[in-house]
Amino acid sequence: MIDLVKIITIAWGTAWLIAAIKQLSQGTKSTVWFIMIIWYTFFIVPLILDLSLGSPHYGGYKGLRIAANDSNANLIYCLYMCVVPLVFYLFGRAKKVHIEQSSTKPHKLLIAVLQILMISPIVVACFSPHPELYLKYGSIIAEMENFPEAEQFNKIVSLCTLVSVAAVGILLMLRPRLTVFSFVPYLPWLFLAVWLNGKRAVFIMALVLIVYAYYQKGKIKGLKLLGALILSVSLMAGFSNFYQNELRYEQMGITDSDDIYKNVRVDFGRDDRTKMTIYAELHPQTMKILDYRGQSLLFDLTFFVPRSMWPDKPWPYAVYFTSAMFMMPPDYLGFGMTTSWLEEAIANFGWFGMLIGPLFIALLCRIGDSLQSRLLKSLSLLVAGLFLVVHLAAFMPLFLIWFASVFTSAFIRLRARKRVSTVKAQPVDRYITV
Incomplete structure (x- = not known):
C-alpha cells in the first residue's frame, strides 16, 4: 500500500518536474520553476531511491529509523509532497515577471x-x-x-x-552583456x-x-538549458563523491555499501527529516522535538541577542531535531543535522505548517519576481532554495540582505508611483496668455 502511494507521489512530482523544465525551456522568468527542480531533487528523488535501492538502515539515528518504518508518517509525507508543488504553482508566480532592461550601467x-x-x-x-x-x-x-x-x-x-x-x-x-x-x-x-x-x-x-x-539573460534556452541542468547535476555528483572520499569515508572508516548509501541519503535527502517531524506530530508521547510551538522561530527573531544575556534563549531548529533524532532531551550536541523549512514549519505550526511551509517559499519567489530587480531575482532564488535545504540560522545574513533589498526596492517603487501620480494630477492651463 505504501509503495503504491510512493509511486503515485513520484509520478505526480515528476509531472511537475517536466512542467518546470518545459516552462524554463520556453523562457519563462518565474523563479518558482527553478525552486520546483530543487524541491524534486531533495524530496522526491529519495522516494525513487526507496523503491529502487530500499530505505537506508540509519544506524544509530533512532528517530529517523522509527519514522522511516512508520506507515502513517510515510503516507502523510507523500500527501504533503503532493500539496507542495500545488502551493508553489498557485502562489509562487508573479503577474508580471521580467528583468528591468535599463540602458544605464549599474552604479x-x-x-x-x-x-x-x-x-x-x-x-x-x-x-x-x-x-x-x-x-x-x-x-x-x-x-x-x-x-x-x-x-x-x-x-x-x-x-x-x-x-x-x-x-x-x-x-x-x-x-550588460553575458x-x-x-x-x-x-x-x-x-x-x-x-x-x-x-x-x-x-x-x-x-x-x-x-x-x-x-x-x-536569455543565453540558455530549450536544449541548452536541459544540457546545462544535466551538466550541473553531473558536476554536483562528482564533487559530492570527491567530498565524501576526502572528508567522510576515510576518517570514519566507511567501506560498507550500506553505510555509504545511508551517508548519501542522510546528506542529500530531506524526506527522512520531514517524516520524523510528522512522526513527532503523530506520537507526541513518544517523540517531542520542540518544547512549544514557535520555539525555533523565537530564536530566528532574537538571533542578535547574546546567549550570555539570555541563558534560556531557544536554539535553532536543527539543535532540537538532532536531540530528538537520538531520542535525547533538547541540548546542543556540538553539531546539528541539516534540516529544511518544510519540516520546521510543521514543528512550529502543527498540521497547518504543511500549508505555511511551501506558501512562505512561494511568496519569497513571487515577491522577488514582482519587484523586477536583477539583484532581487538572484537573491530570491538563493534564499528560497536555501530554505528548502538548510535552516535559517545557517544563512541569516543573506536573508536579512534579501529582506532589506525588498524593503528598499518596494519603497523606491512606491515613491516613484506617487511622483508620477502627482504630476498627472497637476492642472494644465487651457489658455496661454502672451
Whole structure:
C-alpha cells in the first residue's frame, strides 16, 4: 500500500518536474520553476531511491529509523509532497515577471561593494587564529574540535563565503552583456569560496547561480538549458563523491555499501527529516522535538541577542531535531543535522505548517519576481532554495540582505508611483496668455 502511494507521489512530482523544465525551456522568468527542480531533487528523488535501492538502515539515528518504518508518517509525507508543488504553482508566480532592461550601467559604488564582498573570504581567513587550517580542503571542519577558537572564527569565514558566491551571481546578472566566458574571471573567487567553506552547499550554490544568471539573460534556452541542468547535476555528483572520499569515508572508516548509501541519503535527502517531524506530530508521547510551538522561530527573531544575556534563549531548529533524532532531551550536541523549512514549519505550526511551509517559499519567489530587480531575482532564488535545504540560522545574513533589498526596492517603487501620480494630477492651463 505504501509503495503504491510512493509511486503515485513520484509520478505526480515528476509531472511537475517536466512542467518546470518545459516552462524554463520556453523562457519563462518565474523563479518558482527553478525552486520546483530543487524541491524534486531533495524530496522526491529519495522516494525513487526507496523503491529502487530500499530505505537506508540509519544506524544509530533512532528517530529517523522509527519514522522511516512508520506507515502513517510515510503516507502523510507523500500527501504533503503532493500539496507542495500545488502551493508553489498557485502562489509562487508573479503577474508580471521580467528583468528591468535599463540602458544605464549599474552604479559604480554597487559594483565596488559586490567586488569587495566577492574577495572577502580570503581576506577574512588571513585573520583566523589558525589560518594554516585552510591550506588543506576541509581541514577546518575535520580539526575544529582541536581548535575551538578557530571554530568560532570559521563561522565568520563561512558567512563570507556565502556572501561571496551571492555577490558573483549578482555581478553576472548586472553585466550588460553575458558571453560564454563572462564567468571565467570570477572562477578563482568561487574556487576560494568553495575551498574555504569546506562544504558542498557553497559549490551547489555557485552552480545554480551561474546557470540562473545565464538563463535570465536569455543565453540558455530549450536544449541548452536541459544540457546545462544535466551538466550541473553531473558536476554536483562528482564533487559530492570527491567530498565524501576526502572528508567522510576515510576518517570514519566507511567501506560498507550500506553505510555509504545511508551517508548519501542522510546528506542529500530531506524526506527522512520531514517524516520524523510528522512522526513527532503523530506520537507526541513518544517523540517531542520542540518544547512549544514557535520555539525555533523565537530564536530566528532574537538571533542578535547574546546567549550570555539570555541563558534560556531557544536554539535553532536543527539543535532540537538532532536531540530528538537520538531520542535525547533538547541540548546542543556540538553539531546539528541539516534540516529544511518544510519540516520546521510543521514543528512550529502543527498540521497547518504543511500549508505555511511551501506558501512562505512561494511568496519569497513571487515577491522577488514582482519587484523586477536583477539583484532581487538572484537573491530570491538563493534564499528560497536555501530554505528548502538548510535552516535559517545557517544563512541569516543573506536573508536579512534579501529582506532589506525588498524593503528598499518596494519603497523606491512606491515613491516613484506617487511622483508620477502627482504630476498627472497637476492642472494644465487651457489658455496661454502672451
